[in-house]
Amino acid sequence: MPANEFDVIIVGAGPGGYVGAIRAAQLGLSTALVEAKHLGGVCLNWGCIPTKALLRSAEVYRNMQHAEQYGLKAGSLDFDLQQIVSRSRGIAKQLSSGVAHLLKKNNVTVFHGSGKLLGGNKLSISGNDVDQVLQGNHIVIATGARPRIFPGLEPDGKLVWTSKEALIPKELPESLLVIGSGAIGIEFASFYNSFGSDVTVVEVMDQIMPVEDREIAEFAQKSMEKQGIKFHIGSKVVELQRGDNRVTATIEKDGQRQSIEIDRVITAVGVTPNTEEIGLDVAGVKLDEQGFIRIDTDCKTSAPGIYAIGDVAGTPCLAHKASHEGIHCMEQIAGLSDGHALDKTRIPGCTYCHPQVASIGLTEAQAKADGYQVKVGRFPFLGNGKAIALGEAEGLVKTVFDGRTGELLGAHLVGAEVTELIQGFSIAKSLETTEKELMETVFPHPTLSEMMHEAVLDAYERTIHY
Known part of the structure; x- marks a missing residue:
């Protein structure tokens, strides 16, 4: 050739x-x-x-x-x-x-x-x-x-950043506005907040991380609010006025507008x-x-x-x-x-904010909308010995099953190391595992993975440790 x-x-x-x-x-x-x-x-x-x-x-x-x-x-x-x-x-x-x-x-x-x-x-x-x-x-x-770039919100590399500029800051901004609360936006919000920036997140949808299960997203939002991150949900940034080294952002919700002044802006509104x-x-x-x-x-x-x-x-x-x-x-x-x-439906998603979020399959709302007879299981990190020993007792594991067949429709997690745990549910979905097989699986102790087992048991009112 x-x-x-x-x-x-x-x-x-x-x-x-x-x-x-x-x-x-x-x-x-x-x-x-x-x-x-x-x-x-x-x-x-x-x-x-x-x-x-x-x-x-x-x-x-x-x-x-x-x-x-x-x-x-x-x-x-x-x-x-x-x-x-x-x-x-x-x-x-x-x-x-x-x-x-x-x-x-x-x-x-x-x-x-x-x-x-x-x-x-x-x-x-x-x-x-x-x-x-x-x-x-x-x-x-x-x-x-x-x-993705929206008119009026174009990045300039100095005051308004894309994810690329956000990866290589020369100095830490005292205040930061993140436009968009998908995985990219939330991860940067979490990073800059951890090092002391005053972070505000604006999301046009009615929950942060819109692709995630609502219960998990709300749990994550409350946790991040405790850390000092501020959220404007169901809102959009309609204008950015750029000064020499500051930006004034106009945020609109339900026809009402307010302005905030920040050092830097990250646009994270999709691709x-x-x-x-x-x-x-x-x-x-x-x-x-x-x-x-x-x-x-x-x-x-x-x-x-x-x-x-x-x-x-x-x-x-x-x-x-x-x-x-x-x-x-x-x-x-x-x-x-x-x-x-x-x-x-077998592709897991992971967001590495604090706390981490991971999911696979249908959310509870999607499963109900698709006509499934839904069984939902939940297990909190607070009931897990390993989570408590790690000092990471804030989190939740949620499972969604088809009540008629026992099919695992979805799994949604928030908390420490859930981006590693989700692969267990990925394997289960690939093997078309039912609730019976998951219940009969032996999970090692003490591990965070035990919460996955308990969340399955809870869907069928058989949870042990909570």
């Missing part, structure tokens, strides 16, 4: 693209990966990973502030913001280098440049001193998404798919009503031989969803897939 011809060409090296490329190479397909910026994409370089590094620093700092509760004594407590940021950037760089090593190890050919569809399964690459045309039997679009200037129209690739690339259950677009995965192909915009689609897509191309399409 000529050097510019491949079985598979993937455009975008984020968690969908690079994982898909590795899987394609494992399956014996000659594979090219085209990336204009960073290996690992936004997630690894400017999203998932560096934010978790920042939030880990915040967690350690919070714990140090409560050392005496654990019988420990420490001297004066302080922090170095630039060292915190430097650690975060170093971790991102380390992992990006790791992706480069994995791609080389698996014989994936990497092209650094911007890809554009030319039709006829051809792709041009330009930029970074590269100018050539590749041809592939299959082309996969994995170009991801970028922060927009990166579909521009990549030749979708030339290739005949169609978009859906929200502007994402329209795909079928096997990631095929409307154009023969062209696929799409990850954020550019629709919600939920999560790294693990993108990676799963990348693998599924390559196995389809190689003819090895068992035909099981991605079930979005």
Whole structure:
């Protein structure tokens, strides 16, 4: 095969693209990966990973502030913001280098440049001193998404930030407005609040973290309010007046307006798919009503031989969803897939605020709206020995079952380490586990996971420890 011809060409090296490329190479397909910026994409370089590094620093700092509760004594407590940021950037760089090593190890050919569809399964690459045309039997679009921008709220990099600027602050703002309370907004609110910023969050919907179960979201909000974060729910920011080093924000609710003055603003109001200037129209690739690339259950677009995965192909915009689609897509191309399409009700979501929030499947409200005869179980962290021993007794585990069949419809958690616990419910849903099997599962003691068991038992009025 000529050097510019491949079985598979993937455009975008984020968690969908690079994982898909590795899987394609494992399956014996000659594979090219085209990336204009960073290996690992936004997630690894400017999203998932560096934010978790920042939030880990915040967690350690919070714990140090409560050392005496654990019988420990420490001297004066302080922090170095630039060292915190430097650690975060170093971790991102380390992992990006790791992706480069994995791609080389698996014989994936990497092209650094911007890809554009030319039709006829051809792709041009330009930029970074590269100018050539590749041809592939299959082309996969994995170009991801970028922060959504609303008129009047445009970021300027100084006073009004996107998540990128929020990751690398030169100094800690005394006051901060976060527009949007999804995972990105709430995580930054939690980080800056932990280090002393006066944080206000504005959410246009009627609850924070709108995709989460209402009971869990309200629990998280009350906990964060105790920490000093202020919330404006069912509200929107209608104007930002920028001064030399301050911003005046006008917030509207039910027709009433009020103004607050803050040092910095973070816009975190969702994402927009990166579909521009990549030749979708030339290739005949169609978009859906929200502007994402329209795909079928096997990631095929409307154009023969062209696929799409990850954020550019629709919600939920999560790294693990993108990676799963990348693998599924390559196995389809190689003819090895068992035909099981991605079930979005089996995709867990995690928010690494304080307290953490994690969920999978239907919320209680969604299950009722879908006509299920719902059984709901709850178990508080306060009833768990390990949570109390950790000093983390604030939290809740909630399960939602179909009362007729015993199917686990959803699980929703708030509290310490729930982003690690949720995988247990993910496995249960993948195995189509019923309440009976979960009840008969032996959970180790003393662990936080025992609360998962108890929340199942509670749905059937059999809880033991509360």
